[in-house]
Amino acid sequence: MLPAFEYRSPLSVEEALELLAKYREDVKVLAGGHSLIPAMKQGEVCPKVLLDLRRMAGLSAIDPFEDGGLRIGALVTHRDLEISELARGRSPLLAEVASQVGDAQVRNFGTLVGSVCQADPASDYPAALLALEAQVVVASPRGERSVPVEGFIQGAFETALEPDELVLAIDVPRSWARTAAYVRVRHVASGFALAGVAAQILVEDGRIASARIGVTGVAERAFRLAVIEEQLLGREPLPGAFAEMIRGVALGREILSDGAASAEYRSHLADVCTARALRKAISRIGV
Amino acid sequence: MKYPVAVSVNGRAYRREVEARTLLVDFLRDHLGLFGTHVGCETSQCGACLVTLDGLTLKACTRLAVQADGAQVTTLEGLLVDGNLHPVQSALLKECALTCGFCASGVVLAAKECLERKPVAGEDEVRRSLEGVFCRCTGYQPIVDAVRSLAAAPVRDLRDGATAEL
Numbered sequence: 001m002l003p004a005f006e007y008r009s010p011l012s013v014e015e016a017l018e019l020l021a022k023y024r025e026d027v028k029v030l031a032g033g034h035s036l037i038p039a040m041k042q043g044e045v046c047p048k049v050l051l052d053l054r055r056m057a058g059l060s061a062i063d064p065f066e067d068g069g070l071r072i073g074a075l076v077t078h079r080d081l082e083i084s085e086l087a088r089g090r091s092p093l094l095a096e097v098a099s100q101v102g103d104a105q106v107r108n109f110g111t112l113v114g115s116v117c118q119a120d121p122a123s124d125y126p127a128a129l130l131a132l133e134a135q136v137v138v139a140s141p142r143g144e145r146s147v148p149v150e151g152f153i154q155g156a157f158e159t160a161l162e163p164d165e166l167v168l169a170i171d172v173p174r175s176w177a178r179t180a181a182y183v184r185v186r187h188v189a190s191g192f193a194l195a196g197v198a199a200q201i202l203v204e205d206g207r208i209a210s211a212r213i214g215v216t217g218v219a220e221r222a223f224r225l226a227v228i229e230e231q232l233l234g235r236e237p238l239p240g241a242f243a244e245m246i247r248g249v250a251l252g253r254e255i256l257s258d259g260a261a262s263a264e265y266r267s268h269l270a271d272v273c274t275a276r277a278l279r280k281a282i283s284r285i286g287v
Numbered sequence: 288m289k290y291p292v293a294v295s296v297n298g299r300a301y302r303r304e305v306e307a308r309t310l311l312v313d314f315l316r317d318h319l320g321l322f323g324t325h326v327g328c329e330t331s332q333c334g335a336c337l338v339t340l341d342g343l344t345l346k347a348c349t350r351l352a353v354q355a356d357g358a359q360v361t362t363l364e365g366l367l368v369d370g371n372l373h374p375v376q377s378a379l380l381k382e383c384a385l386t387c388g389f390c391a392s393g394v395v396l397a398a399k400e401c402l403e404r405k406p407v408a409g410e411d412e413v414r415r416s417l418e419g420v421f422c423r424c425t426g427y428q429p430i431v432d433a434v435r436s437l438a439a440a441p442v443r444d445l446r447d448g449a450t451a452e453l
């Protein structure tokens with residue numbers, strides 16, 4: 001049985017922020033619970049108070065911005081993203097990732113925001129969120145701030161969130177058509193990513209005009225492939241054309257190594273997933 | 288400290304007081320005496336604890352009972368109508384897809400959700416929807432075959448009174 005704790009389910013952001021300010025390190029926010037409850041069972045976290053978001057109004061919505069972007073509320077689940085017409089239309093890359101997370105039950109209850117706050121190095125979303133240059137919307141008694149996902153996730157299970165802060169949403173800027181893809185290799189038991197790569201490319205006049213590539217699962221935190229993004233500019237988007245530049249994309253970083261995959265193998269998978277993600281994205285040009 | 292939980296399980300309303308740390312699966316078994324929901328791994332992996340909460344399958348070991356306050360829950364018991372098996376259960380029986388039956392809670396509810404979402408689910412979709420449930424004895428092929436045998440059945444035949452929330 002879990003150690004005892006107090007349970008609170010506030011109705012408003014104001015009420016939630018008051019509780020966070022009052023209990024600080026002793027409180028944990030509960031969204032879908034699909035990372036937190038397993039972690040509590042393992043004794044990895046032992047909150048004195050759980051602050052359940054489920055009764056709070058306005059956090060379950062996927063809202064469109066006029067410029068084509070999206071605001072994804074803190075209670076939006078993987079399943080919501082997978083099936084939402086709005087999300088699929090405006091950010092097919094994110095919907096594609098959501099459809100691959102965990103299993104049907106995890107997707108029914110786990111949330112995008114919870115996944116980002118958990119900052120598991122093997123989680124799937126960060127690759128896409130980096131490629132999409134998404135922002136985390138954070139509220140605290142000091143007001144609201146927006147933090148790029150790249151800076152929000154600081155390391156394995158570490159974020160830039162202060163104890164009295166609450167994430168309200170993730171903002172995804174307008175994405176460039178459908179020329180994007182997420183490809184990963186799963187851990188055979190846990191299903192998390194051993195390596196996962198999200199690629200988004202913009203093609204203008206038959207040439208690559210812009211590229212964003214994010215890699216997850218390989219290092220303590222997800223990273224962008226800035227050098228390759230640069231090298232792709234001006235090139236013709238031919239499937240399989242970039243094999244020569246995709247060699248050791250993760251080199252120079254501290255690569256994770258464990259029983260499931262050595263650093264050498266993960267590094268290899270990063271290359272494989274990068275090549276496949278680019279090929280898949282290119283295959284979607286004009287679709 | 289105890290918290291009030293009002294929940295509808297298989298169409299019947301229950302009110303209980305529970306500690307916040309009580310898991311939904313323990314609430315169903317130990318507080319309500321509904322033992323059709325099993326406890327396997329207790330670590331969100333195996334699916335033996337599957338229930339349907341407000342129309343979505345859930346691993347009940349991964350939710351607190353207090354989080355189910357106000358919800359409609361369906362357990363394996365809730366699928367019996369007038370003592371008759373649910374079509375998914377009949378199909379599993381016909382294909383000899385269950386040996387010890389420990390995984391039935393998960394397999395039946397996951398398969399039911401799959402067919403409700405996609406009445407003509409293909410093999411890949413059936414396998415994908417069963418990813419969260421482990422069967423330790425039968426092997427998955429007979430289970431997949433059983434679900435596939437229903438894939439063409441009209442949706443309404445897969446529904447029942449107990450799952451009106453769907």
Ligand SMILES: Cc1cc2nc3c(=O)[nH]c(=O)nc-3n(C[C@H](O)[C@H](O)[C@H](O)COP(=O)(O)OP(=O)(O)OC[C@H]3O[C@@H](n4cnc5c(N)ncnc54)[C@H](O)[C@@H]3O)c2cc1C
Nearest residue numbers: 029031032033034035036102110111114115117123124167
């Ligand atoms: C069996 C299983 C398989 C899985 N497979 C995968 C997989 O393949 N790929 C993958 O990426 N993930 C996987 N996951 C993780 C899953 O995606 C989780 O749902 C997700 O990581 C957490 O979302 P949640 O809503 O459940 O968050 P919770 O568990 O409720 O919270 C997670 C953490 O974030 C904090 N938090 C949550 N919301 C907020 C907020 N609004 N503000 C501040 N802090 C907040 C919590 O305090 C906690 O520390 C799996 C999980 C399970 C159980």
Ligand code: FES
Nearest residue numbers: 327328329334348
């Ligand atoms: S007991 Fe809940 S998933 Fe195994």
Ligand code: FES
Nearest residue numbers: 386388390422423
């Ligand atoms: S029949 Fe025994 S676990 Fe599935």
